[in-house]
Amino acid sequence: MPRNRNQGLKVNWSQNDITRAFKLVEEGTPIREAARFTGIPFSTLQERLKKKNSELPSLGRNPVFSKEQEAEMAEQVKFLGKIFYGCTSIQIRKMAYEYADKNNLMHNFNKNLGMAGKDWLMGFMKRNNLSNRKAEGTSLNRATAFNKDEVGLFFKLLGELMEKYKFLPRNIYNVDETGFSFVQDPGKIVTEKGQKRVGSITSGERGKNVTAVCAVSATGVYIPPMLIFPRQRHSPALENDGPRGAIYRCSKNGWINEELFVAWLKHFANFTKPSENEPILLILDNHSSHISLRTYEFCKTNNIVMLSLPPHGSHRIQPLDVSIYGPFKAAYKQECNLLMKTELGRKITQNDIASLFRKAFQKIATIPKAEAGFASTGIYPLNPDIFTEEDFLAAEVLNSSELVVSIEERREMDNKTPDQIIQLTIEHNISAPGSPSLLNDYNSTDIILSTQVSQSIAIDHSVPTTSGVTAKDLLSVPKKLVNSKNARKQHAKVLTSTPYKEALQEKEERRATREKKKENKGGVKRKSGKKSTMKVPVKMSIKKVKKKVLQESNCETSSDSEIDMIDVRDDDDDTDIEDLQNKCILCDDYGQNNELWYRCVQCGLWAHAECSGCESPEGYVCDLCR
Template identity: 40%
Template sequence: MYHGKCIHTSPNVSTHKTPRPLFFADSVIMVRNYKRTTTRGQYGNESLGLTLRSVSTGTPLLMAAREFNIPARTLRRHRDGKVANPGVSQLGRHRIVLSTDVERELHHHVQYMEKVLYGLATTDVRRLAYNVAEKRKLNHPFSHEKRMAGKNWLYGFLSRHQDLSIRAPQGTNISRAVGFNKPKVQQFFGVYRQLLETQDFTPARVWNMDETGITNVHKPGKVLATKGIRQVGKMTSGERGKTVTVICAMNATGVYVPPMMIFPRKRMVDALMNGAPPQAVGYVSPSGWTDSDLFVKWLEHFASFTNATRDIQHIIILDGHHSHKTLAAVTFARQHEINLLTLPPHNIHKMQPLDRTYFKSLKTAYNAAADSWMVANPGKRISFFDIAGIFGKAFLRSASSEKAVHGFLTCGNWPYDENIFSDDDFAPSMVTDQDQPASDVPSVSAVPSTDDSSDDQATNSVAAPCAASDAPLPEENAPPPIVEVVRAAVDHPLTIADPPVSPDDIPDAVAGPSTDSSSQNASKYIKLKQ
């Protein structure tokens, strides 16, 4: 006997709900971030291929299935050729548009363009995928109107290559990209090695010196705010501030020279140095920047701090600013046995320890200290008389021995390592390299230049960049063979050619970035020895 509720239905009314259709005539409902709920097919193509080869050599099918943990029924279907692609494990009816090999070449091409600092945007990659599919005459769902692959394909491509991600690039000056090349770096390390061999230098006598700027208008840090507000503000001292130059130096053991601060004023006042780091010195200049006379003053400060004498030589690695190569600076360095070694131009972002490991943390600490000062002094502005105190807190907080030691290590200065930079580091310059004439190799002079011209006007060490059609890429840095690199433009979209096109078919704008700029200049190396 049934005691439940009786439901009366009409013959024309159905009690079953019609499920929502998953497939429509013009579209397919797909889950972009699908998470698997079973372990089917997780053995992969490699294990499946090994199992099939084992069976083909005489291993019983059931024994091979148990050994490789593959269902015997699946293995039998692949062995008998009852699947579309024997040896390939694939579930469902959806197929990847581009083959694994083509996606691998596309993946290598994306990484190559990243190394040479001409990274591809998401639209460039989608357009590239469309061109590949069209070139190979593949049946694809890509948009013919937009002439690019869809976003779903891009997300799938990124999910299949987990080492790729969408990043916001940092702008890099083309002079730095082209200037940091292997010949210049080898020349620098050659001179540096000769200098180290002249005397038994210790890490305590190898220094790096550079200038940086701080301002009374700081960059505020992140704050907690109400959700939904479009603009969140934080108080600063003004719209644009004035720069105070700070000269810092550190050695390979983690010791820092007390900094020199240069204020944009006419007269020096002792109150400007209130709260400055211990033993720090202060000077003034009309612009607030360093000049030839102030660099000599810093050399005197350095010699006083390190007790530099004829019996104890020191090496200072610094950039090639003209104020570092004046006759007064050279004379003082000779008298105190200070060896000045200048870096090649446009190379400090890679070869200067202070830039690699210290200045960023110093600026972050200074902004945090200035932020705290503004909160503690509401309604007041940071003046020149407050900067030294704020900078003093930031300097003491950020000047750690670990950063200094790691900076010299990453630049190959100490321990000495002329092979610290790999070919990937030189990749941006490879696209414009050509053979260097023997007459352009600079010689090391014992007497440095005494003029005020920039080191950018030194003897050429690398000839002018040329078009890629005249100077092909080196083999070890060349893109994959099926990749034809064409500038991302409307007339010449990025494409992958299959089979490879002949050189006559390549358009004029092509095969990687090129530049028409004049030849880059080598650095002047200063080795002071009496």
């Protein structure tokens, strides 16, 4: 923060007083009488009349930059922020030093550091309505893909579907997935001022994501979600105190796939009851799990029309992302923190996820939030002009051909010093004064002056500018290399349209061909998991295996009655001991390369770490023994 200086009052008279004194003198009133009447000192008024200066005086030393120069720098900083290439405070301070140095302006900046001071920065931000903000990470794909053409195509298709099917607002739905973990973000806490280390307890260091598939209508009707856990085998304990009507599934990594999405569609159709008279419009992103032949056939059969969003644009045009998932993540974090602090040493497991999700989702799943999400994205009520030119500015600048340079030009630029790069930029601007510039198309960048315009401005300064370096030269938009690889672009499309079926059939044929080639190569090799070191006969019942394990571990439990307490299978169930050692006792699947296995401390058999639902093998007891 800048230092507080007690500068006192500037003057005892106002702007209206000096203006009135000027009028009195013009009407013929003597200067001394006009000064006495308005309360302005005679010498001050006399000097102001000579210089024809009717502005209020300013205290302190003369500013380094004029108002026009500061406005130029501020507009360039604002422009870079709007295209997601915002400047840090260090960059602005360095730019101010170079701007003053290149233009031969008198300044008192730090020459050793080569940057302006913090006091100047705070004053510059205050005078030009700037603030230091925490930036939200935006991927390059999102910045470039959210453009006017893609969004326009989406609204065109949406308008055609609305005109054709006459969808009622209660039949317009949006579906999307979100991930959350049982290792929560602790957030901010109140602690002693000056404390060096501030910590808050969490359930673990790194957790696995659980996926929730949610859907909401334009009238605020929420479909019971589907929760997908990163497990091989489902357990009824995962559904404890979960949302009513929800469904639960498992996948290897906790992500959704084509099979699980079809299962969700069946769940969705059971609740919405689409018919020929009232079909359902389902708006979703173009994730690969949403696009399959089975999905297409199910939707066509059940009167569901699917419309995909523009690629990488869900953060701006998807109702769930805009108004639902942000508050949900905050509420979920609060519920996790509350549960962790109810009991000392309490840990959050996968069995707590459903309950925590229900409590957090019930807090934020309101009708106004759903209606606001559809309205702010322009889906319902239909508003194709919901986004302005400023929203598409980043994509227009980043996709501009003016910013493309070849690899040779980039190497040439890398070999030059910053002064040579600035000089090349100035020469380019002067040599092509009539060339079209993308920045000129943006109405608020009129003040981002070119070299010739900045030289023609009459700057009220003791030392005029000579080199003509502008803020645009010092804080310019980065150039990009020519990309020889043309990636296949996706667009918004009606996924249930008849012509789209051929592409899905070709996709299924290619998949079948790949699977057939794998089978011809000999199939997939099975890798066995960790093996027990017990020496037992080839044929042995589960009960005898457990007894052998207990004897090897020097356990006092040796009676048949105590063995029966941990036996959950039939005593006559004879199984090959090699299969028991190689298979997971929970999912009956064989091990793969680099898999983590846990051994039950009671029966001695092995299970996948993912199937166990535990974070460590210490004291692990399998579901069968439990």
